[in-house]
Amino acid sequence: MKIGITCYPTYGGSGVVATELGIELAARGHDIHFITYSQPFRLTGREAHIHYHEVPVSNYPLFEYPPYDLALATRMSEVAEFYNLDLLHVHYAIPHSVSALLARQMLASRGRHLPFVTTLHGTDITLVGLDRSYLPITRFSIEQSDGVTSISEYLKKRTQEAFGITREIEVIRNFVNCDFYCRKADAVESTRQQYAEKHERLLVHLSNFRPVKRVLDVIEVFARVARQVPSRLMLIGDGPERSAAEWLAIKNGVQDRIHFLGKQENVNELLPLADLMLMPSEMESFGLAALEAMACEVPTIGTRVGGVPELISDGHNGLLFDVGDVEAMTRAAVALFEDEDRLGEMSRAARKTAQDRFCATRIIPLYENYYQRIIERESKTPL
Numbered sequence: 525m526k527i528g529i530t531c532y533p534t535y536g537g538s539g540v541v542a543t544e545l546g547i548e549l550a551a552r553g554h555d556i557h558f559i560t561y562s563q564p565f566r567l568t569g570r571e572a573h574i575h576y577h578e579v580p581v582s583n584y585p586l587f588e589y590p591p592y593d594l595a596l597a598t599r600m601s602e603v604a605e606f607y608n609l610d611l612l613h614v615h616y617a618i619p620h621s622v623s624a625l626l627a628r629q630m631l632a633s634r635g636r637h638l639p640f641v642t643t644l645h646g647t648d649i650t651l652v653g654l655d656r657s658y659l660p661i662t663r664f665s666i667e668q669s670d671g672v673t674s675i676s677e678y679l680k681k682r683t684q685e686a687f688g689i690t691r692e693i694e695v696i697r698n699f700v701n702c703d704f705y706c707r708k709a710d711a712v713e714s715t716r717q718q719y720a721e722k723h724e725r726l727l728v729h730l731s732n733f734r735p736v737k738r739v740l741d742v743i744e745v746f747a748r749v750a751r752q753v754p755s756r757l758m759l760i761g762d763g764p765e766r767s768a769a770e771w772l773a774i775k776n777g778v779q780d781r782i783h784f785l786g787k788q789e790n791v792n793e794l795l796p797l798a799d800l801m802l803m804p805s806e807m808e809s810f811g812l813a814a815l816e817a818m819a820c821e822v823p824t825i826g827t828r829v830g831g832v833p834e835l836i837s838d839g840h841n842g843l844l845f846d847v848g849d850v851e852a853m854t855r856a857a858v859a860l861f862e863d864e865d866r867l868g869e870m871s872r873a874a875r876k877t878a879q880d881r882f883c884a885t886r887i888i889p890l891y892e893n894y895y896q897r898i899i900e901r902e903s904k905t906p907l
């Protein structure tokens with residue numbers, strides 16, 4: 525198939541999923557065309573079967589707000605026509621599904637089908653989509669999409685309830701490439717020493733440092749753990765809460781034990797070095813960072829919110845707590861570090877969950893089948 529993919533190409537879960545999906549589909553022989561305002565950060569630009577089309581946005585002085593969504597719609601329709609695309613797949617409803625809707629109409633006026641699939645990721649529904657100024661158009665573009673997928677059962681229900689949408693939404697959960705995200709003993713042996721001494725525990729957090737991620741809770745938990753167990757923390761990512769996190773680390777006297785690594789491209793090389801992931805988010809529709817860690821045999825201490833319980837089963841492959849309960853999270857982390865057998869069992873269970881339920885080899889065929897169904901159905905529908 526020839527598939528166009530649009531996403532936010534910068535740091536963020538939906539962009540990661542879209543890019544990894546494109547890479548996996550290309551590896552299976554499909555032609556993938558990324559249509560975005562900059563090259564998605566996990567792409568090298570040299571992958572076979574992958575093409576990148578930048579969306580140029582005019583900054584004519586009259587435009588206080590350059591109309592990106594119109595430029596995107598134009599580029600989508602051009603790429604679809606020039607490269608004979610079978611389908612567009614947009615990640616994150618706003619504004620991508622609105623642009624895809626316009627592109628579909630532009631091509632229909634020229635006698636061509638261009639079905640599009642919208643994948644809902646979370647904040648496009650839970651935060652942005654429920655803002656009154658975006659709600660009607662988000663609902664409209666979801667209803668008008670030829671196919672809609674959601675990354676968890678939770679997000680599907682939330683979308684149906686909050687938007688009053690009755691149309692079908694297919695749940696296709698996030699995935700991880702289990703060959704790429706895994707723990708290799710020799711790599712851990714040679715690299716871990718950069719971040720922690722042999723006798724120290726190593727914790728990790730990975731996010732875009734937005735308030736919803738509660739990075740300050742990460743610092744609070746780590747500061748308490750570090751008082752009881754020799755340990756270090758790797759913080760991967762960057763964003764609005766970074767300086768508050770730095771300040772809190774200094775206030776707690778743990779700044780020397782924390783590695784602020786900023787945005788990192790090869791997180792698959794860093795995650796396996798850790799013993800435990802902290803994801804104390806206020807909300808997660810899925811929690812891709814936890815899945816990536818789990819594939820690397822790193823269990824997560826997380827929160828019982830959104831779609832997280834669909835990934836982490838409490839006490840088996842990770843541990844779940846109420847949002848903000850840093851004392852309980854601390855007790856759990858310390859208890860795990862003091863019980864090597866239990867930590868080992870949980871690490872193996874985390875890897876097994878990733879392999880058995882969320883491995884790319886299982887999830888990508890679900891997308892392929894879904895695309896096929898949509899393309900066949902739409903080819904028989906009059907324009």
Ligand code: GMT
Pocket residue numbers: 535536537538539541616645646647648675698732736807808809810811812813830
């Ligand atoms: O919260 C983020 O990291 C950004 C956001 C995005 O769309 O980039 O993430 C959402 O999509 C991820 C990938 O599907 C999910 O794993 C995250 O749980 C989800 N974030 C929230 O729901 C807050």
